[in-house]
Amino acid sequence: MAEPMRIRANMTGDKVEVRVLMAHEMETGQRKDGSGKLVPAHFIQNVTVTCTGRTVLSAQWGTSISKNPFMHFRFKGGKPGDKVTISWVDNKGERRTDEAVIAGG
Amino acid sequence: MPSPRLAALLIAAALPCAGLAQQDTQKEVERYRQLLAEGNPADLFEAKGEELWKARRGPKNASLEQCDLGLGAGVVKGAFAHLPRYFADTDRVQDMESRIVTCMVTLQGFTPEQAMKNPFSAPGRPSDMEALASYVAGESKGMKLDTPLAHPKEVEAFRVGEQLFYRRAGPHDFACVSCHGDNGKRIRLQDLPKLTDPNDAQKIFTTWPAYRVSQGSVRTMQHRLYDCYWQMRHPQLDYASEASIALEVFMAKYANGGEIRAPGLKR
Numbered sequence: 352m353a354e355p356m357r358i359r360a361n362m363t364g365d366k367v368e369v370r371v372l373m374a375h376e377m378e379t380g381q382r383k384d385g386s387g388k389l390v391p392a393h394f395i396q397n398v399t400v401t402c403t404g405r406t407v408l409s410a411q412w413g414t415s416i417s418k419n420p421f422m423h424f425r426f427k428g429g430k431p432g433d434k435v436t437i438s439w440v441d442n443k444g445e446r447r448t449d450e451a452v453i454a455g456g
Numbered sequence: 457m458p459s460p461r462l463a464a465l466l467i468a469a470a471l472p473c474a475g476l477a478q479q480d481t482q483k484e485v486e487r488y489r490q491l492l493a494e495g496n497p498a499d500l501f502e503a504k505g506e507e508l509w510k511a512r513r514g515p516k517n518a519s520l521e522q523c524d525l526g527l528g529a530g531v532v533k534g535a536f537a538h539l540p541r542y543f544a545d546t547d548r549v550q551d552m553e554s555r556i557v558t559c560m561v562t563l564q565g566f567t568p569e570q571a572m573k574n575p576f577s578a579p580g581r582p583s584d585m586e587a588l589a590s591y592v593a594g595e596s597k598g599m600k601l602d603t604p605l606a607h608p609k610e611v612e613a614f615r616v617g618e619q620l621f622y623r624r625a626g627p628h629d630f631a632c633v634s635c636h637g638d639n640g641k642r643i644r645l646q647d648l649p650k651l652t653d654p655n656d657a658q659k660i661f662t663t664w665p666a667y668r669v670s671q672g673s674v675r676t677m678q679h680r681l682y683d684c685y686w687q688m689r690h691p692q693l694d695y696a697s698e699a700s701i702a703l704e705v706f707m708a709k710y711a712n713g714g715e716i717r718a719p720g721l722k723r
Contacts, residue, residue, distance in 0.1 A: 357499045374500045376580070390579070418672040421495030 358451035360435045367429035367453055369400070371422045371437055379414040395420065395439045402429045402436070402453075431455040485645055489721065498590055498667040498719035501674045505591025508584055514564025523559035525552070525592065536596035537716055540704050542607040549613040551704045553678050554696035556588050575695050576682070577673045586674040589665045593718035601662050601716055603708040610705060613698075617706025620699060621651070630688040632703070646723065651707050658714025661707050666720035674719055677704060 354374040361368050373395065380392025392414060400408035407426040429435070431453050438448040509520045509532070525535035526543070540551040546558055553575070560571040577583035605614060624631040635641060636651040649656035664677040675683075681700050685693040693700050 354500065354504060357503065370495055372495050372497055372499055374497075374504075378579075382579070384579075417669075419497035419500060421492075421497065423495065 353445055353447035356437060356447065356449040358435065358437060358449055360429075360451045360453045362429075362431055362453060362455055363425070366425040366427055367402070367433075367435070368425050369423070369435060373420050373422070373439060373447075375419065375439075375441065377414070377416055377418045377420065381414075393441060393443060395441045397440045398422070399438050400424075400426075400435060402426070403433050407435075429453050481645065485723075489723075492669065493721050496667055496719070496721045498594075498665070498674050498721065501587045501590035501667070501719065502594045503591075505587035505589070505594075508588055509591055514560065514566045516563065516565035518563050518565070520556070520559050520563060520588070522563060523556070525555055525559075532592055532595045534596050534599055536593045536718070537599040537601055538603055540610075540613070540701055540708060541604050542609045547609075548698070549607075549609050549701055549705060551677065551696070551701045552592055553585060553589055553676055554701060556585065556592065557696055572695050575676070576679050579672070582673075586665065586676060589676045590674050590719045593665050593716070596716045597718070599716050601658075601708065601712050601714050603705070603712055605705070605709055613702040613705040614709060616699070617702035617704070620703055621706055626688055626690045628689050630690070632684065632688075634688075635684075652710055654710050654713065657707060657710035658712075661711030662714040662716045663718055663720030663722070665718055666722045668722050670723055 356374070357372040359370045375395055376393055377395065378390050378393040380389065382390045384390050394414050394416065395412050398408070398410040398412060399406060405428070407428075408424060412420075433453045434450050435453060436448060436450040438446065440446045512519050522529045523532075524530075524543075524545075525532060526538050526541050527535045536552055539555065540549050542549050543555070543558075550558065557568060557571045560566045561568055574581065574583050575585045577586055604610060621632045621636075624634070632651070635643070635648050639650045639653060639656065641648040641650075649660040651657050651661070664680055665674050667673070668675050678695055678700055681703055682693050682695070685691070
């Protein structure tokens with residue numbers, strides 16, 4: 352069961368500044384465990400961010416992203432009170448969606 | 457294959473740059489830390505720890521909310537700023553982690569073995585203790601560390617910690633003081649604080665527990681000490697042992713007055 356993200360969304364000027372922390376192992380598939388067996392790859396593959404129904408960010412990720420990733424970006428066209436919804440899907444099909452309300456600047 | 461003379465020349469030419477490169481590297485490490493600090497994954501551990509704190513668990517199906525961390529049952533806010541300290545109910549000096557263990561035993565009905573089973577996480581094996589410690593420490597963020605040193609047992613722990621800090625032993629003839637007794641020492645790129653210098657101690661002691669980027673997890677002060685003992689090739693330091701707590705009491709005395717910035721973020 353995937354654990355919740357931590358999302359902060361604030362107005363900075365006319366843009367919305369979003370900071371997200373995701374809890375994920377982000378296994379590269381190259382690490383070996385204590386008994387020498389490869390640990391299978393397990394990583395977030397797709398990230399989508401929407402704001403009031405509009406997709407503002409869509410990303411394809413791979414194994415070079417760190418464990419417990421932190422993402423920080425800005426977008427235009429949001430206003431305080433709007434909801435930012437963030438979803439990810441990993442290569443095993445596990446998914447998680449969380450949302451946050453944009454705070455004033 | 458360069459001749460020995462050429463090699464010597466190359467080394468001589470490289471030497472003046474070494475100091476500069478080192479300064480640049482430290483500046484870059486500092487910048488890297490600042491970039492990371494914006495999104496400290498320890499936040500995730502704090503959130504998970506709070507959830508665990510309030511969850512009904514164990515044979516008694518109880519939460520940890522009534523845990524007495526020194527400021528009375530049920531008070532988490534600010535408690536970490538006064539730990540380690542003497543607790544009358546257990547008649548011993550306890551740090552945050554050993555106190556959480558006590559609460560897991562008395563409130564939730566776990567055995568001490570169960571409560572101390574997995575204090576340090578490994579990949580794919582997360583530790584509840586790391587989350588709980590992050591939450592409890594985070595509830596004292598911004599406060600000044602103010603640990604007591606009045607009760608005879610606290611004074612005794614300080615003395616024991618002092619002995620352990622200075623006592624050289626093991627195959628490398630090492631003591632804590634070997635690395636933490638001078639200003640400006642480092643291991644690779646990690647600055648080593650002089651733990652008996654309040655300036656250094658206040659900055660460092662209060663940043664544990666901390667998220668270790670290289671280990672992908674929060675590590676607690678108990679883990680820091682355990683790892684130092686391993687690095688010194690001393691016998692294993694038992695989790696939440698009297699010796700480990702004595703060392704914390706010793707360090708806390710010099711760190712008192714420092715602002716708590718835990719859970720911190722480290723390489």
